[in-house]
Amino acid sequence: MNKISSIEAMSLAERVRRVAAVAAEFADQADQQGRFPREGMDAARAERLMGIHIPIESGGEGATMSEVAEVCSILGQACAATAMTYAMHQIQIASLTDHAAESAWHRTFLKRICDEQLLIASATSEAGIGGNLRNSICAIEVEGDIARLEKDATVISYGAHADAILVTSRRNANAPHSDQVATVFTKDQYTLERTSTWDTLGMRGTCSDGYLFRGEAPKNQILPKPFAEIAAQSMLAVSHLLWGALWFGIAADAVSRAQAFVRAAARKSPGQTPPGALRLAEASSLLQLVKSNVVAGLQQFETSAGDPDALSAMGFAVAMNNIKIGTSQTILTIINHCMLICGIYGYKNGTPYSLGRHLRDAHSAQLMISNDRILGNTSTMLLVQKQETSLLG
Amino acid sequence: MNSTVRGLIAKHGGLPVSVETLADDADLYEAGLSSFASVQLMLALEDAFDVEFPENLLNRKSFASIAAITAAVGSLVSDAQVA
Numbered sequence: 311m312n313k314i315s316s317i318e319a320m321s322l323a324e325r326v327r328r329v330a331a332v333a334a335e336f337a338d339q340a341d342q343q344g345r346f347p348r349e350g351m352d353a354a355r356a357e358r359l360m361g362i363h364i365p366i367e368s369g370g371e372g373a374t375m376s377e378v379a380e381v382c383s384i385l386g387q388a389c390a391a392t393a394m395t396y397a398m399h400q401i402q403i404a405s406l407t408d409h410a411a412e413s414a415w416h417r418t419f420l421k422r423i424c425d426e427q428l429l430i431a432s433a434t435s436e437a438g439i440g441g442n443l444r445n446s447i448c449a450i451e452v453e454g455d456i457a458r459l460e461k462d463a464t465v466i467s468y469g470a471h472a473d474a475i476l477v478t479s480r481r482n483a484n485a486p487h488s489d490q491v492a493t494v495f496t497k498d499q500y501t502l503e504r505t506s507t508w509d510t511l512g513m514r515g516t517c518s519d520g521y522l523f524r525g526e527a528p529k530n531q532i533l534p535k536p537f538a539e540i541a542a543q544s545m546l547a548v549s550h551l552l553w554g555a556l557w558f559g560i561a562a563d564a565v566s567r568a569q570a571f572v573r574a575a576a577r578k579s580p581g582q583t584p585p586g587a588l589r590l591a592e593a594s595s596l597l598q599l600v601k602s603n604v605v606a607g608l609q610q611f612e613t614s615a616g617d618p619d620a621l622s623a624m625g626f627a628v629a630m631n632n633i634k635i636g637t638s639q640t641i642l643t644i645i646n647h648c649m650l651i652c653g654i655y656g657y658k659n660g661t662p663y664s665l666g667r668h669l670r671d672a673h674s675a676q677l678m679i680s681n682d683r684i685l686g687n688t689s690t691m692l693l694v695q696k697q698e699t700s701l702l703g
Numbered sequence: 704m705n706s707t708v709r710g711l712i713a714k715h716g717g718l719p720v721s722v723e724t725l726a727d728d729a730d731l732y733e734a735g736l737s738s739f740a741s742v743q744l745m746l747a748l749e750d751a752f753d754v755e756f757p758e759n760l761l762n763r764k765s766f767a768s769i770a771a772i773t774a775a776v777g778s779l780v781s782d783a784q785v786a
């Protein structure tokens with residue numbers, strides 16, 4: 311290998327493509343067996359992708375949110391479960407880098423994530439609360455230097471495979487439901503008692519079982535900022551952007567398959583436009599809408615990064631919510647178009663044009679924080695928020 | 704103005720505690736103000752003082768305490784009088 315090609319092989323895109331190739335190979339297996347996409351995640355660790363968003367001084371690469379989104383999109387084209395695992399992990403990383411850098415424990419932990427390529431899970435959903443991120447029933451209990459927490463967590467993606475979990479709770483037993491904190495617990499500091507099994511339509515490899523979480527850790531592992539600020543300025547936006555990126559990836563792979571189908575048909579009968587070609591043009595236009603939506607959101611996020619006022623403005627929250635709604639709905643239409651194009655070859659498993667897994671995985675998008683819940687929040691904000699009517703503003 | 708603001712918080716804030724127990728600089732989010740209630744409160748303030756919150760005041764900070772709300776509304780009322 312000459313020098314230039316070895317430098318290319320180290321570029322982020324090249325590293326991600328190697329991971330994607332592994333993830334794609336095992337995607338159907340992880341889906342059919344509902345098992346953790348171990349091969350893809352091992353490859354991500356081997357390529358040292360776990361800490362890329364962490365600042366260089368903490369051992370990471372200081373990759374931008376757009377670069378992380380590109381990773382999610384490439385993985386999404388290969389295996390949605392690997393992509394979702396990676397995206398959920400990066401959402402937790404973003405909360406830590408943006409909101410806990412002033413805390414010595416968390417700085418050291420960020421360094422550990424890079425050194426040991428740790429995988430971080432999230433426990434926000436709770437029995438009795440559903441997907442309302444900004445509410446908790448459970449309360450963290452601080453006694454001396456020790457913090458204890460028990461949470462009936464209904465969904466923790468890859469909970470059994472994680473090295474640490476970021477858990478939300480009320481600040482203390484007297485705090486109202488909306489006064490929350492987030493705490494990092496490392497694997498040696500908690501037990502998980504499984505309460506439900508993740509046997510689902512799609513996203514099966516995320517192994518998002520329900521658990522009774524019981525943790526005990528030094529109190530300095532509680533993030534110093536109120537969770538309300540972390541959610542508003544980082545977690546909600548980053549979730550919608552990274553999910554949007556990997557959902558785009560699922561739809562983009564479906565369109566690639568449909569395009570290959572139409573092209574093969576065109577080759578068989580030159581001079582005739584295959585029947586699926588028109589639908590493909592329509593799917594391509596919708597895919598571009600999804601892409602523009604996510605890219606514009608990433609730009610808005612990067613422009614506002616580091617400016618708490620801009621990140622907590624209502625207009626920003628409405629824009630991020632709209633990205634989630636728009637992408638999660640549109641990918642279903644796109645993949646459905648692709649299914650019509652490929653016909654029975656798309657419907658069947660095990661063909662080069664199979665789309666069953668894509669369609670099933672994509673169906674999780676509107677439930678992953680219910681679109682109705684998000685529309686409800688947006689509609690409340692629109693009662694007072696002023697619409698931005700300028701095209702470029 | 705402070706007492707009107709307090710009255711509106713009592714009515715629309717949905718707080719589990721009585722407004723009288725809160726100091727002017729007490730954190731309303733810690734007291735249980737939800738984002739839904741903060742919007743209802745905003746609408747009530749706009750109606751009571753005949754003002755409209757501009758985009759740059761539509762954030763968590765403007766509603767973080769009774770003092771912050773009074774200052775935000777105060778700035779809008781004096782703007783309206785100048786205009």
Ligand SMILES: Cc1cc2nc3c(=O)[nH]c(=O)nc-3n(C[C@H](O)[C@H](O)[C@H](O)COP(=O)(O)OP(=O)(O)OC[C@H]3O[C@@H](n4cnc5c(N)ncnc54)[C@H](O)[C@@H]3O)c2cc1C
Nearest residue numbers: 432433434435440441465466467513677679680682683686
């Ligand atoms: C693939 C996948 C991975 C996930 N991973 C994790 C994870 O790692 N950690 C984690 O904590 N959670 C995770 N979740 C859970 C997710 O964040 C949501 O909590 C969950 O999808 C919501 O579940 P729900 O629909 O039962 O609850 P709810 O949000 O309570 O919604 C139930 C139904 O009630 C309706 N509804 C409820 N409230 C409202 C409202 N205010 N306005 C309008 N309609 C309303 C909705 O139509 C909805 O269908 C994951 C979910 C998926 C799909």
